[in-house]
Structures are given as C-alpha cells and as structure tokens.
Amino acid sequence: MSELHLAVALDGAGWHPAAWRDPSALPDALFSPVYWLSLVRLAERGRLDFVTIEDSLGLQSGRYDGLDGRADHVKGRLDALLIAARVAPVTTHIGLVPTVTVTHTEPFHVSTQLATLDYLSTGRAGWRAQVSGRAVEAAHFGRRTFPAFDLASHEEPAVQAHIAELFAEAADHIEVVRRLWDSWEDDAEIRDVATGRFVDRDKLHYIDFAGAQFSVKGPSITPRPPQGQPIVTALAHSRAGYDLGTDIVYVTPTSVANAAEIVTEVRSLGPAKVFADVVVFLDPERKARLDEVDGAPYTSDAHVYTGDAAGLAELLLSWRETGLDGFRLRPGVLPADLSAIVDDLLPLLRAEGAFRTDYTATTLRGHLGLPAAQNRYARTEVTA
C-alpha cells in the first residue's frame, strides 16, 4: 500500500474561531516568530510533507461580502510568505507553503519571492495560490472595483462573470510565475573569466506574456530556484479551481462517495495530486466548549472531524481508497490538535504502513515523489 501524503494548514490560533480562548492556546504569541517556528518544528517532528500558512489581503471575517465586526475572533495576520522565510533557515526538511493572493499582486514579485523562499529552504518552497474576490480587498489597491456578493447572489450572471474573470486571471498569474522560474536555465551562470562573462545570456529567456490583466516581459531577476519549479497548490471547490495548472489541488469532499466523484473530475483535467481538506478536532470536549463560548456550532467548507485519533485514521484510510493522494489537515486548535496529529494519529498510520517513519528526501518535490521539473525553455539535447 502506498503511503499517504500529509500536510497541515496553519491559521492563527487554529481553525475554530474561538480557538484562541482555549486554555491551551497562545493568543498573545500569534504575531511572534517563535510561535510559528514552534508550530512548524512540531509538524517537522511528525515528518509531515509540508505546512501551509493561511493569509489574505484583508481582515478575517465570517462574511464573504464584507467585515463582520466581531472583536471576539482573531483579527490580524503577518505576511505568510515572510513567516515561511523566517522559519526556513531554522528547519531542515518540511515543505513550506505560504498562501499568496494572485488577484492584486504582481506575478513578477510573487515569482521572485517564492524562488527566494526556495533558496532559503534549499528546495522546500511551495505556494498556495489564492483568489481574492472580495470587494473590501479590491479597495485596498484602488485599481478595480469589485461587486460585493455573498452565497445568495453567487449564481447571478454578473457575479458568475466576475468570478470567471478572477479565475482566468489566477491561471494567467500562475502561468507567469512558472515561466519566470524557468526563464533562467539551471546552468546559465558560467563565471567565465576568459571572456569576462558572468552568465550565458543565451540561457536567459524572455517570457513575453500578454494577458487581460497584465503583461510581463521577463526574464526573472532571480535565477531558477533549487526545485526548478516550487510546488504550486490551490484550494478549490469547483471545476474552475481544479483547472488552474497547479501541482496539488486541495478539495473539500463531504463523504467517501463525494470524494470519489471529485477525484474523478480532477483527474480528468490533468496530473495534479488531489488532497482532501479535513478540519480536525481530536478532543471532542474541547470542541464542545469552544462551540459554546462562540455561541454557535463550528461549520466549515471542509469536512469537520471530531473524535479520537483512531477514528480519524480510519476515515483517512477509507477516503484514500477513492484515489486521494493525501490530506491537508486543518487543526481546530493550535498547537493542541497539531500535537495530537503528530503524537496520536501518525503512530496509527505508521502501524498501517500508511505514512513515512522518516524523511527520505530533503526537498518538497522529493517528499511528494515528483520528478525534477523540466525547463520549458531549455533546448532539448539531441542524442545521436
């Protein structure tokens, strides 16, 4: 039986909006580097494939069409990519996958920032590409005005057209970032003293991308990163998000049957690996207490598992039968549920031969079993 791939999604004090109020939480530390480093080291101790770090270009809100005004939930974040960069030199194996928005950001900067993260981590960088459709975030940039919409107006034609445009821009953004990574061939730096040349400029390539929202000339300012292509991932709830040209798609099945349908659909579109997102509460009493202080039972776009580690192991192994490559677990409370994943869940999966006992690679591509990335611009070697 092949091994599962496992990631954890780090967000603030955990995914439950009242997580910060749990006695085990560290709400005073959420904006300190030590907090993030200890979470990532805990995940690395568990030999997980990677961590993702949530981010957004606006305040956290329970509403899609604006802010929620709630002072009893965590508000505020640090830039996820810089958190990953801060952690990279002092971790050794675990993949680091920050969320970076594609909608208002510059593909050139995003490409060089992720390439730099790959250098800092010597080949452990990834990217959770995220679309921002919220009108309040567009107003932070002042370039475009977005319609405010919510679940009720989601199906209206104007909203659907807006969403289609956002996903087209996301696909363009990812394409530009990938081209820029390839715009330097691996052996472009030659340091040839005889001719005085530092680089062989025939191995640097313009990318000449022209799209609806931006055009980018290239080449990158940053040499091709250690992995060639860092791992690109996205959370997706429908076909538009499954088809962005990512290496991993995080999906949100609600049942085994639903997982099977989604896996079939994603596989029909391309070679991406499919991870299912599951929110994890490994202490049902704690979950109940937090629901109570929050005034409502916790809900999520993803399946919410509440129970013991044995039950979770069983769920993961049975869902895996649908062809899922792995899971991204969203700990309900940090660090408590991450500790329980590492100390209680993983030994059970290892006993089934379903998860690695130690790292066998040092790069994220290596953990995922992906081959070296071909460079789209490198001339094919002609063999006799």
Added chain:
Amino acid sequence: MTKFSGKPQKQVVLAAHFPGVNNTTVWSDPAAGSQIAFDSFRRFAQSAERGKFDFFFLAEGLRLREQRGRIHDLDVVGRPDALTVLAGLAAVTTHLGLTGTVNATFNEPYELARKLASLDHLSGGRAGWNVVTSSDAFTGENFRRGGYLDRADRYTRAAEVLHTARELWDTWPADEVTADRAAGVFTRTGDPGHFVHSGQHIDIQGHFTVPRSPQGRPLIIQAGDSDPGREFAARDADAIFSRHGTLESGRAFYADVKGRMARHGRHPDQLKILPASTFVLGTSTEEAVEKAHHIRRQQVSPQTAILLLEQLWNKDLSDHDPEGPLPVFDPVLDDDSIIKGRTRLFDDPLATARQWRDLASEKGLGIRDLIIEVTGRQTFIGTPSSVAATIDEFVQSDAADGFILVPHLVPGGLDEFVDGVVPLLQERGVFRTDYTTTTLRGHLGLDHV
C-alpha cells in the same frame, strides 16, 4: 583625544551593503562565493553582527539590465527578493538591523506596508526600508502598472506611498490586541486597522491587517541626491545613503541636508547621513595601494572597460581595443540610452569625454587603464589604523554620521574590516563594543515611533 575635543564625540554608524550587480562586485576572484545561495547572505550578515554593525542592507532588482539591446552579462546577474532574504536573516541573527530596497513605483502601499510591518514583527523590531522610485517604461514591462511615470512625479509618488504606508502602520494602536480570554475580546474594536487615503497617486480605503510592529514604523532610508531627493530625506527619512565620499563634499552635503530639517520640525540627529564607501586594507599603505589596484583590475575586465566606455559614448564601441586609445569622435547625445535598467551616469557627456581624453593623454592611458582611473575608486585605502582614523575624522567633523560599507567580495568581504578596523574604532570610544538595544531604531538612537 581628537582635535574636536570641545564637542562630545559622536558615535559612528556602520552598515553593511551586500554587494550586488555592479562591476565593483568581483565575481572572478577564487574567494568569490555565490550571489544567490542563502549561505552567502547568512555569512555576510553574521560577520556584520559579529562587528556590532547597526544594520545589513540589500538592494533589489526588477529587470535584468540591458546594453545595446542585449542582457548585460559581464557583471553579477541575478538576485533574490530583498524582503524575503531579510526575513530569513532574522532567523540567524539577533540584533543586526535588516534593511532593503523596495521600489515605490512598482509596489502598492498596502502590500508594502504589510510586508514591512510583518518583517518588523518577525525580526523583533529590526526592519528598515530604502524607498526608491523608478520612472522607466523598460522596468514597467514586468509589472501591472507598466508604462512610464513622469520624472517629476517620481518623488511625489514615492512620498505619497511612504505617507500612505505610515498611515497604515499607525492604524493599529499599540494596545489594540488584548487577547482577553475571559472577556472574549481579542481586539478592542471589531474591525481594527481602518484607513482612508485619497491623494494624487493613491486612492484606497479599508482595513490594515498587521498589528502595530515593535518599532512602530520600520526605519526609512533614502538614497537620492537631487534637490527633491534631499528635501524628501530631510522631511521623511531616518537615514540617507549619500554618494559624497570626500571630506569637503561630505560636509557640504551634510550641512545642506541637515539644514533643511528644521523647516520640517525635525532635529538634525533624527537623520543619519551615511556615504556609501568601499575599503581596501593592508598591513602597510603601500600594500593597501597595491591591493586596491589589483582589485580595480578585477573589477574592470577588458570587456567591462569597453562597456563602461559605451555608457558615456552611448554607442557600440565593441570594435575598440581595450588597451588602445579613446574614440576620436564625440559621445552620441541621444535621449534613447543604449543602457536600460539603471540610471544615467553622466549629466554632461561631452564635458566628461573631454576630461577623460585630457587625462588619458596626460598619463598615457589606454581605455582600460583610464576606466580604472576614472570610475569606482575605493573610498578608504590604507592600514586599519589609518582607515579607523579617517572614519572617525569624517564623523567628528560632520562629513557623515557613519558609513555604509560595500565590500567587493561575498561572502567574506567584510571580515577584514570587522577584525581590523572595528576594534580600533572601539578603542577610540566611537563605536559600540556590544549592542545595548535590540531594535534598529534603538541602535541608531532614534525613538520608536
């Protein structure tokens, strides 16, 4: 004791510039390491921290340089994203300030403010931002906004981006996050960080996401030398990188910029003037001079000599012999520069060409030797003791508050300064023997905002 003993001794500020894509960075030396591997940045920064430097500095690039329509291949090419490297360095240093260039034309203030405030949190209050602007459509071809920003608008945009960033940094009061479990109050207000900015270049509103950072505001650095650049620094900057490396021009610049500060309600001590400086050390003056010449030859290869000459002549000179005489014809005066991706170097090409010809004939120099003579001379050449004395003199006589040092080698180029000159500055009582604060503003004696 110095001849300036009537005044209290000023403390010297020292910053370390990780050398980049100019021809002064020697890549051909056997000791030259990687310009992109993180280990080079780590070793360089740790050397600066060992020397108790105030801060590390890293420039950025947004488009590969071109000359004659082709990517420039003779100097170091390629570099990482500055702020991302600085966040990594925060993990492997404890006190050193971490500063970098981020362009105010091709970044939006919301993102810039977010990243810099995040870096300040992640480094425990050691972040700084060198605010630069560019106006060229060439660089714009890599970015959403594209196009050309009118030269006159450069500083107005830079100032507005900086002011907007400050407004964003100031949105969260220091005590906004209470994280009071019992009361169920994480932030004092439901939606903190509210801002509205409506100006000539920027029209944005909403909520900033980063709680107030340890320094309040990261350090602001400025590097322009023009009149609007000086005014910008006098009003808004905490430090300025100047190009005035002689005692005389340094004092004039210092007096001019500090003299402008009162009009903006600021005290002269609130702005640190730091000329960019190179150094060559030897056990004797003769040895240092000889080393300096050797380094200059490494910096100016035959190919680089022709290329630098082309930057003045604004014309293809590849058929000229690097050891031969200067061109007989005059520079081409054309707005369309053959070099793209860096600023124009010469204000009056005809006059400069005349000077170069005169110097070449006077000293009997070919192209390469002339270029070695007229470009990029090292600032400090001497024994550690003479260099320490010169630095002290510049600072005590108000030609500078300190220096940003640009070694010619990575990663080890700073080591001999740290080992040789720093102890002598410490003996003179003009440089710290250990850090007494943990933030960059603290090191510079600037108040947290």
